[in-house]
Amino acid sequence: MSTVVLLTMTGLGLGALYFLVASGLSLIFGLMDVLNFAHGALLSVGAYAAWWGASNGFGYPLALLFGTGVGTVAAVALELGLIRPLYQRPREQVLATVGVGLAVPALLSAIWGADARTFPVPGVLAGTFTVLGAAVPVNRLVLIGAALLVLLALKLFLGRTRHGLVVRAGVEDRAMVTALGIDVRKAFTLVFAIGGAAAALAGSLAGLYFGSVDPTQGSSLLIFGFVVVVMGGLGSVSGAALACVVVGLVQQFANYYTTSGLGDLAVVVMLAALLLVRPSGLTGRLA
Amino acid sequence: MTTSAPLLAVRGLKVVIGGRHILHGVDLDVAPSGVTALLGRNGAGKTTTVRGVLGLLPRTGSVRYDGDETAGMTTHQLVRRGIGYVPEDRGIFAGLTVAENLRLAERDPDPAYDLVHELFPELKQRARQAAGTLSGGQQQMVAIGRALLNRSNRLIIADEPTKGLAPRIVTEVAFALERAAQAVPVLLVEQNLALVRRLAEHCVVLADGRTAHAGPAADLLADAEASRSLLGVGRRATTPLGPKGGDH
Numbered sequence: 425m426s427t428v429v430l431l432t433m434t435g436l437g438l439g440a441l442y443f444l445v446a447s448g449l450s451l452i453f454g455l456m457d458v459l460n461f462a463h464g465a466l467l468s469v470g471a472y473a474a475w476w477g478a479s480n481g482f483g484y485p486l487a488l489l490f491g492t493g494v495g496t497v498a499a500v501a502l503e504l505g506l507i508r509p510l511y512q513r514p515r516e517q518v519l520a521t522v523g524v525g526l527a528v529p530a531l532l533s534a535i536w537g538a539d540a541r542t543f544p545v546p547g548v549l550a551g552t553f554t555v556l557g558a559a560v561p562v563n564r565l566v567l568i569g570a571a572l573l574v575l576l577a578l579k580l581f582l583g584r585t586r587h588g589l590v591v592r593a594g595v596e597d598r599a600m601v602t603a604l605g606i607d608v609r610k611a612f613t614l615v616f617a618i619g620g621a622a623a624a625l626a627g628s629l630a631g632l633y634f635g636s637v638d639p640t641q642g643s644s645l646l647i648f649g650f651v652v653v654v655m656g657g658l659g660s661v662s663g664a665a666l667a668c669v670v671v672g673l674v675q676q677f678a679n680y681y682t683t684s685g686l687g688d689l690a691v692v693v694m695l696a697a698l699l700l701v702r703p704s705g706l707t708g709r710l711a
Numbered sequence: 712m713t714t715s716a717p718l719l720a721v722r723g724l725k726v727v728i729g730g731r732h733i734l735h736g737v738d739l740d741v742a743p744s745g746v747t748a749l750l751g752r753n754g755a756g757k758t759t760t761v762r763g764v765l766g767l768l769p770r771t772g773s774v775r776y777d778g779d780e781t782a783g784m785t786t787h788q789l790v791r792r793g794i795g796y797v798p799e800d801r802g803i804f805a806g807l808t809v810a811e812n813l814r815l816a817e818r819d820p821d822p823a824y825d826l827v828h829e830l831f832p833e834l835k836q837r838a839r840q841a842a843g844t845l846s847g848g849q850q851q852m853v854a855i856g857r858a859l860l861n862r863s864n865r866l867i868i869a870d871e872p873t874k875g876l877a878p879r880i881v882t883e884v885a886f887a888l889e890r891a892a893q894a895v896p897v898l899l900v901e902q903n904l905a906l907v908r909r910l911a912e913h914c915v916v917l918a919d920g921r922t923a924h925a926g927p928a929a930d931l932l933a934d935a936e937a938s939r940s941l942l943g944v945g946r947r948a949t950t951p952l953g954p955k956g957g958d959h
C-alpha cells in the first residue's frame with residue numbers, strides 16, 4: 425500500500441511539473457498557432473535563475489520568484505523580438521523557436537558547464553511526511569500545490585477577466601476578435617508572458633524535484649509537455665490538467681512495475697491510442 | 712455613385728488570394744446616411760470586398776474611411792474608429808455565452824444593451840447559454856447585436872445577414888437593420904432583393920471582381936432587364952418581407 429501511495433504522490437508531483445509546462449504551451453498554441461519549441465528554454469532559464477538566486481543567498485522563496493520573473497521577461501522578449509516579426513511566416517517561426525530551444529541550453533552549458541548543478545534545497549523542503557505508511561518527500565506536495573494554484577489562477581483569469589475573455593475568443597477565431605476592434609497582439613504577448621512564467625516556475629520547482637538543474641532539463645520536460653498538450657486538447661487548460669495527472673501516474677507506475685524507462689514508452693503508446701479514439705484529445709476545448 | 716461626400720470611398724480595390732486575382736479593381740462609395748447595398752451574383756467578390764476593406768485580407772488600392780486613407784491601419788484600428796461588422800459566417804464564438812459574445816464587442820463606456828435587447832429580447836433570456844448551441848437565427852441576432860452595441864459606431868457593415876434564415880427571422884433582422892440605419896449608415900451585402908428594395912437607397916453591383924454598376928437601388932430594381940443581366944434574377948424573384956412580429 426505504501427508503495428502505491430508513494431508512486432501516486434511522485435506521479436502527481438511529476439504531473440504537476442508537466443502541467444506547469446503544458447498549460448502555457450497549450451494556451452500559446454491555442455491562441456497563436458505557435459508551436460513554441462523554445463518553451464523548454466524558458467523553463468531552463470527559470471531553473472538556472474532560481475538556482476543562481478538560491479546559491480547566492482536569496483533564500484528559496486525569493487529565488488523562486490526571481491527564477492519565475494526572469495523566465496517571464498525572457499518570454500516577453502522572445503515574443504516581441506522573434507515570434508511577432510514572424511507571425512505571417514509559420515515555418516520560419518518554428519525554425520526560430522527550435523533554434524532558441526537549442527541555443528539556450530548551449531549557452532547555459534557554455535556559462536555553467538554541461539554537468540548538473542546541485543540545487544540548494546532548503547531543509548524544510550528536503551524532508552518527508554508520512555501518508556498511509558509511505559514516506560513522501562515534501563517537495564511533491566509543493567509541486568502539486570503550485571500546480572493547483574496555477575490552475576486556479578488560470579481558470580480565474582480565463583473565466584473572470586476581459587483579457588481572459590479575449591484569449592478564449594482568440595483561441596476560437598483570432599480574425600473575428602480583431603474584427604471586433606481588439607488588438608489581439610496584446611493578448612499574444614500576455615499569453616506568452618503567462619506561459620513563460622508557468623514554464624519558469626516549473627524550472628524553479630524542477631530543482632526541488634530532481635535536486636539539481638542541468639542545461640537539457642527543459643528540453644526533456646518539453647517533450648512530455650507536448651504530450652500533455654496533445655492529450656488534453658490543444659488550447660484546453662482543463663484538458664492539460666487532466667492529461668498531466670494521467671501521464672505522470674502512468675509513467676511512474678509503468679517504470680516501477682515493469683522496467684525503468686518503459687514508462688516513457690507507455691505514455692507514447694497511450695497518446696497514440698487516445699488520438700486514434702479521440703483525435704481532439706480528452707476535452708478538445710479551452711478551459 | 713452618391714453625390715454627397717461618402718463615408719467610405721473605395722477605389723481600385725484588388726485582392727489576390729493564393730495567386731488568384733479575386734478582385735480586379737472595385738470602386739465603391741458608402742453614403743454618409745442610409746443603406747448602401749452591395750450586390751452581385753455568387754462569387755462576384757462581395758464578401759472579399761468587405762474583408763479587403765476591413766484589412767482582413769491583404770489588398771491594394773485606396774480605402775478612405777471618414778476622409779482618411781486606411782492603408783497603414785490594422786483591422787482593429789480601423790474598426791475602433793467606429794465600424795460594426797456582421798460577417799457572412801456570423802463570426803460567433805461558439806464556446807462563449809451570449810453575454811460574453813456581446814461583452815467582447817463592447818468599446819463604449821455605455822453600450823447600447825437597451826437597443827439590442829429591445830430588438831432581440833431572446834438574447835437577454837439566453838444570456839448564459841453557449842452561443843454554439845443557439846439556432847442560426849439566434850446566432851445572427853448575436854452577430855447583429857454586437858454590431859449595434861456601440862453607440863459611437865459610424866458605419867455598420869452587414870455581410871448577407873439574412874442568409875439561410877427562416878422568414879420570421881429575416882423580418883426581425885430587416886427591422887433591426889432599418890432601426891440601425893436611422894442612426895448610422897449601413898453597407899449591406901445582400902442577395903435578398905426584397906430586403907434591398909425595402910432598405911437601400913443606393914446600390915453597387917459587382918461582377919467578376921469589378922464594379923459593374925452603381926446608382927439608386929430603386930432604379931436598378933425597377934429595371935427588370937438590368938436586374939436580370941447584373942444579378943441574374945427578375946423582379947419576380949423578390950419575395951416580399953412581412954412586418955416585424957409577423958407569423959411567417
